[in-house]
Amino acid sequence: MSVEAVVFDIGNVLIEWQPERYYDRVIGEQRRRAMFAEVDLHGMNDLVDQGHHFTDTIYHWAEKYPQWRDEVRMWHDNWIELAAPAIPHSVRLQQALRAKGIPVFALTNFGVQNFDYATTVYPFLNEFDRQYVSGRMKTVKPHVPIYEMVEADCGVPPHALLFADDRIDNIETARARGWQTHHFQGPQGWADRLVTEGLLSPDEAT
Template identity: 60%
Template sequence: MTPKVVVFDIGNVLIEWLPERFYDDVIGAERRRAMFSAVDLQAMNDDVDRGAHFGDSVRALAAQYPDWHPEIMMWHDRWIEMACPVIDHSVRLMKALQANKIPVVSLTNFGIETYDLAAIHYPFLRAFDGDYISGHMQVTKPDAQIYALLEEGTGLNGDAVIFTDDRVENIEAAATRGWQTHHFEGPQGWADRLVESGLLTREQAL
């Protein structure tokens, strides 16, 4: 079946998200490994993705670990440097699909405040035909509820939906619902899949 809606993850699909790379560049790989071992930054980020306030969450964590306070605060003060650069080919694919009158929606684990910040720097984030942002829905992938909310919002399910994400567990959760899926490992593979699905021509997918 030719899909009726295309669903994009954002982190590492449309925008690179590699906090480790940022910290390696700023404080060095050895110190970064020590901090990531001592401080559960991922758990804090997961809370933000479920709707916790970004600034309050980072400041609370920094207060718990005074030895790492300056480094933890970088997660807030220099967040946009972790969420970069844009994956330009993926953005072109999004625009090409919309030019073909194919609805494109987001399904992303993203905080409320961080999404607003990212959208200031990357205006294409305001161009989706529908936004399914975990912080607003207070549930994250791969929880089944977030996929159900997208189905409810779009009125589409099963193989009418094609979804790309860089995380295998998120893809697997979508596949159990009958969605067409693509594990994102680079924009060219996604471009090829969209061509194979009959959504873009080879020229449009460049």
């Protein structure tokens, strides 16, 4: 089946997202493990992805755990250090596709305020033909409604979308809706898939 548009997840596809790595570096692995066992930081982040206010949500969460207040606030205050670095090869693939006139969309679980902030640090986030950001849409992957909203908006039939995501549950929902999918495990595999689909030449995919 021919591909009419390519859909990129962002976290761990275009930008590394490894909060545990940040905390291991800043407070040490032992303290990080203790904090993550006690404080549901990923649950907190899920609220932001669903559209809750970035600052208000994290600062409120921090007050619930006074013994970890400063560390929880780091998720907000030093957020760009958690969402780093960019994955250069993936960024080149995004830009190569657009240079050939192939529509490129983002479909990402991301909060409103921190996505806007990220676009000032990573200019390539402004280079999508369409941005589907969960915080704006008030629904997240892997739940069906966000995929339905993409289909209704983009004008491309599901079977003509090629979607790369690092999380298999997000891939499975897309596949069940008829999307073509790629489980992202590194940029070289994604590059190879784009070449196999005839979207990029081997030179363009380097």
